[in-house]
Amino acid sequence: MDPRRLVPRTDVVLADPRLSDAADRLGRVAVKAAVVAAQDLVRAGVLAPGGVADAAVAALAGPAGGLRPVLNATGVVLHTNLGRAPLSDAAREAVLAAAGNTDVEMDLASGLRAKRGRTALKALHDAVPAAGAVHVVNNGAAALVLAATALAAGREIIVSRGEMVEIGDGFRLPDLLESTGARLREVGTTNRTSVADYEDAIGPASGFILKVHPSNFTISGFTSGATVAELARLDLPVVADIGSGLLSADPLLPDEPDAAGTLKDGADLVIASADKLLGGPQAGLILGDAALVERLRRHPLARALRVDKLTLAALQATLTGPETPVWRALRTDPAALRERTLRVLAELEGNGIPVTLTESVAVVGGGGAPDVRLPSWSLSLPERYASGLRTNATPVVGRVAGGRLLLDLRCVPPERDADVVAAVLAVA
Numbered sequence: 001m002d003p004r005r006l007v008p009r010t011d012v013v014l015a016d017p018r019l020s021d022a023a024d025r026l027g028r029v030a031v032k033a034a035v036v037a038a039q040d041l042v043r044a045g046v047l048a049p050g051g052v053a054d055a056a057v058a059a060l061a062g063p064a065g066g067l068r069p070v071l072n073a074t075g076v077v078l079h080t081n082l083g084r085a086p087l088s089d090a091a092r093e094a095v096l097a098a099a100g101n102t103d104v105e106m107d108l109a110s111g112l113r114a115k116r117g118r119t120a121l122k123a124l125h126d127a128v129p130a131a132g133a134v135h136v137v138n139n140g141a142a143a144l145v146l147a148a149t150a151l152a153a154g155r156e157i158i159v160s161r162g163e164m165v166e167i168g169d170g171f172r173l174p175d176l177l178e179s180t181g182a183r184l185r186e187v188g189t190t191n192r193t194s195v196a197d198y199e200d201a202i203g204p205a206s207g208f209i210l211k212v213h214p215s216n217f218t219i220s221g222f223t224s225g226a227t228v229a230e231l232a233r234l235d236l237p238v239v240a241d242i243g244s245g246l247l248s249a250d251p252l253l254p255d256e257p258d259a260a261g262t263l264k265d266g267a268d269l270v271i272a273s274a275d276k277l278l279g280g281p282q283a284g285l286i287l288g289d290a291a292l293v294e295r296l297r298r299h300p301l302a303r304a305l306r307v308d309k310l311t312l313a314a315l316q317a318t319l320t321g322p323e324t325p326v327w328r329a330l331r332t333d334p335a336a337l338r339e340r341t342l343r344v345l346a347e348l349e350g351n352g353i354p355v356t357l358t359e360s361v362a363v364v365g366g367g368g369a370p371d372v373r374l375p376s377w378s379l380s381l382p383e384r385y386a387s388g389l390r391t392n393a394t395p396v397v398g399r400v401a402g403g404r405l406l407l408d409l410r411c412v413p414p415e416r417d418a419d420v421v422a423a424v425l426a427v428a
C-alpha cells in the first residue's frame with residue numbers, strides 16, 4: 001500500500017496534549033514544523049505511522065531552534081556537515097551570557113563607545129604576539145574576500161596553479177577571489193611552482209602573492225612549491241591562507257602550518273578559520289602587519305563581514321579557556337578509547353544487540369591535516385541501524401562501511417555514552 005496513505009493527519013497529531021504544551025512554550029509554527037518533519041520520516045519509510053506524535057515531541061524536547069544537536073560518532077573530528085568544531089563548555093556558557101545585552105561596543109567604566117569585540121581581539125593577539133595586529137570576520141572565505149578587495153581590487157593576485165582549490169559545496173577559491181574584482185595571475189603548474197615563477201609575474205598591477213595551504217587534499221610525487229619564507233623575500237606582500245586555524249605549531253600535526261610560524265617565516269597577513277583545528281566558533285581570523293590589518297579593518301566591506309557578539313564571546317572563551325573538544329578528540333588515547341568502547345559494547349550485548357568491536361581509523365576532516373590517520377576503535381552494528389540512529393530523538397551519526405555501521409566514540413563526549421546506548425536500544 002502507498003505509505004503516504006498511512007501518514008496520520010496533521011490536525012489529528014496536533015491534538016496530542018504534549019504538543020499543545022509545546023506550542024505554548026515554543027510557538028505553533030515550530031510545533032507544526034516538527035510534526036511535518038515526522039510525517040516526512042513516515043513517507044521515507046524510517047518511522048512507523050504511529051510514531052509521528054512521539055517523534056515530534058522528542059524533536060521539540062531540546063532547545064528551540066531548527067538545528068538539532070547530534071552526537072558525532074563518525075570518527076571525523078571536524079565534520080563540516082555536522083557543524084565543524086563543537087564548542088567547549090566555556091564557549092557555550094560565554095555564548096549564552098552574551099545572548100542578552102552586552103558591553104560589546106561600550107566601555108562600562110567611562111560609558112563611552114569602545115572598539116567592538118576588543119577583549120576577544122586582545123585574546124587573539126595575546127595568543128599570537130608575533131602579529132602586529134589582528135581582525136576577525138565571519139569566516140575564512142570572508143577574510144580572503146576582504147583581503148582581495150582591500151589590497152587587490154582591479155589589480156592582480158599572484159597564486160600557484162597547484163593551490164586553486166575548491167573549499168567545499170562547489171565553492172572555488174579562484175571564483176571567490178575574482179568576485180572581488182581582483183584578477184588572478186596564475187603561476188606554475190599543478191604539481192610544481194618555483195619562486196622564479198612568482199618573481200616573473202610581479203609587475204605594476206600586482207596586489208599581493210597568495211599562498212594557500214591545501215587543507216582537504218594532498219598531492220604527492222613529483223611536486224615542489226615555494227615556501228612562505230622564500231616568497232617573503234620578493235617585493236610584494238604575501239598573504240598566507242593557512243586554512244585550519246592552528247595558532248602555534250602542534251607536534252601532532254607536523255604538516256599543518258600555524259599562524260605564529262607563518263608570520264615568523266615572513267607572511268604579511270595570515271588568514272585562518274576559527275572553527276577548524278582551533279576548535280572555536282565559525283569566524284575568519286586575520287593576523288599580521290598592522291598597517292595592512294588596519295586597511296582591511298577600515299574598508300567599507302569590513303562592516304558587512306563583521307562578526308556578531310555571540311561569535312566574539314565564543315572566540316574569546318575558546319582562546320582563553322581550557323582545552324577544546326577538538327583538541328581532546330585529536331589526542332584521545334586509542335587504548336583508553338578501546339576500554340570505553342568495550343564498556344558500551346558490554347551494555348549493548350547485555351541487551352541482545354548484535355554488536356562487535358572493530359579497529360578503525362579516525363581523521364581530522366575537511367578542516368585540515370588530510371594525511372593524518374588516527375588509530376581508533378568503533379562499535380560495529382548491522383547497517384540497518386544507521387537511519388534509525390540518525391532520526392532518533394538524540395540523533396547519533398556514524399559511518400557506514402562494508403555493510404556495517406561503525407560508531408567511533410572519539411568525538412562523542414564521554415558523559416554521553418549512555419545516550420548512545422539508549423539510542424541503539426531505541427532503534428532495536
Ligand SMILES: *Cc1c(COP(=O)(O)O)cnc(C)c1O
Nearest residue numbers: 139140141167213215242243273
Ligand atoms: C576552510 C578553508 C577556507 C574556507 O574557510 P571558511 O572558514 O570555511 O570560510 C579557505 N581556505 C582554506 C585553505 C581552508 O582550509
